[in-house]
Amino acid sequence: MSDSSNPRPSPPRSSSQREPEARRPWQRLIIAFESPGPRRALQATIVLLLIVMPWISSQYTTVILTNALLYVVLCLGLNIVVGYAGLLDLGYAAFFAVGAYTVGILTQQFGVNFWVAIPFALVAAAIAGIIIGGPTLRLRSDYLAIVTLGFGEIVRFTARNLEITGGASGLSHIPEPSLFGWRIDSAIDFYYVFVVLAILAYVASQRLFDSRLGRAWLYVRHDEDAAEAMGINRVRIKLAAYVIGAIFGAIGGIFFSVNLGAISPESFSFQQSVLILLAVVLGGMGKIPGVILGAFIVVLGPELLREFDTLRLLIFAVLLLAIMLFRPSGIWPEKRA
């Protein structure tokens, strides 16, 4: 597997990027981890590390890591839309909100059991995905971007204006779930819930990537007309990406709402969507390990840059711009073409 055999259309870049032969040490490291043996070892190490982490670190770190794992789920979901299918979604937080609010309303206002509420939330997200994606996926991708942006705002405004969603202050006292009599309430419990979710999201992403659908996405992303000529229904394929992405977002939202116990419209703002997108682009669109890395950077970065406060977002924005201009495929680019 060589860097030079990358036939993916890439934009013209500065000459320093065009030397495939010279491999830097970190590039060699990445290549090494892409062969099956070391990859298994790396996966096992990470899982082991995730399991022991709460026991060797402070509660503060556990909470931050829980947040990072939530972002892993969200980013892997958005990655399916942006990375696999090549559709720009600027309102991804809307699906996150649909999941969170459906569960929040059902459990808190109607006393529905948490586990019973989950399928409702997933169906709601899928329906939202079909409603918004169905008509717009036929149009140019720019339109999809702006429509998703508008949709994200509609969801947020609706949550703010309705009574059932608790208005601007949102919902609070969302009951904690319990599983076979075990009440999931401490920070560590939720940490492990999110570890499981992140692993599931990882496995699902990988399986989708390798599937027939995954190859269809790749094909459509590269050449829609050729893909269609080969009998791929491009609208249906895109819609599948959109709906699956929506479901990932809803899963994130479902557990986000019970973890915090309170949700408000501002948790699902445009900035939230942008942050998730930033993680995906930063790590490498379409590349699972890259996206996970991006999610961790986006969550842990602000913790490290805490002193800079408002400058923090500016730094992120400049970072995003720099990545697009100098390394558009992200830190850990996807090579399959």
Place this chain on the structure above:
Amino acid sequence: MTWYDSLLQQLVDGLVLGAFYALVALGYTMVFGVIKLLNFAHGDLYMTGAFAGFGGLSLVSGVLGAGWLGIFVAMLLAMLAVGCLGVVIERVAYHPMLGAPRLSILITALAVSLVLQNAALSLTGGQYTAFRTDLGFGGLNLGNLFLSYNQIVLVATAGVLMIALELFVSRTAYGRAMRAVAIDKEMCRMLGINVSAVIAVTFFIGSGLAAAAGTMAGAYYGSIWYFMGFLIGLKAFTAAVIGGIGSITGAMLGGLILGLLESFGTHIPFIGSEWKDVFTFSILILVLVLKPTGLLGKSEVERM
């Protein structure tokens, strides 16, 4: 006040709102016309324009005062500054990306928007800045209808700018080149048109118009902040789509229609003002679904 007067008052409010939308929508549509890029940063250029106008006014108000004269000069300064900023943005961020996949360009545009927004956030600390002017509250009383002088000047200025743009595009060599580039860039290059220069001029004008709208909005509403470009950017895009993206007359028409729709829409029973934005975005989605080419746009077979 009878329902008739109320209707007229809504019409006036809608016109003012529509003038802002139209000016911002023009930039969207022009840039889209020449390089087929949805410039996400356009709303933020409007915001930057408001701050530039604010800066300009504090520069000139000592000599010219903070009345309409001072504001006009400040507006021209802001248009110049933001126009140059638009050209720089095109050169630095968009130009290298023109051959890249569409997704990359869109994300780049989004990144530019975030840079502008967050730069303003860092500079102002996220606070509203008061845009102080000496504009009075006087106006004409026509029966029960009240037209403030500010509204009249504002709509007139927007009208003059739009007529100037229309003349520029239809009568000058650059305007002709701009229309040609929108149709076929390659052919223009072969015919010896300096395509880069045309794109730069387009960005300059589009950004300048956004800055004019920003300065006037600052003066009219009296306060500015870093996030003011976000909503209007979205709405101006809606206006551009209603009119038919790529069409200059369409953008003006779309802006007016959207302004009026919003103004009247908030008075339909069950659609209170808190649902105003939901209403607008629903219009956007409906137009895109039912008539994606807008009112005056050409049908487009190309798809990406």
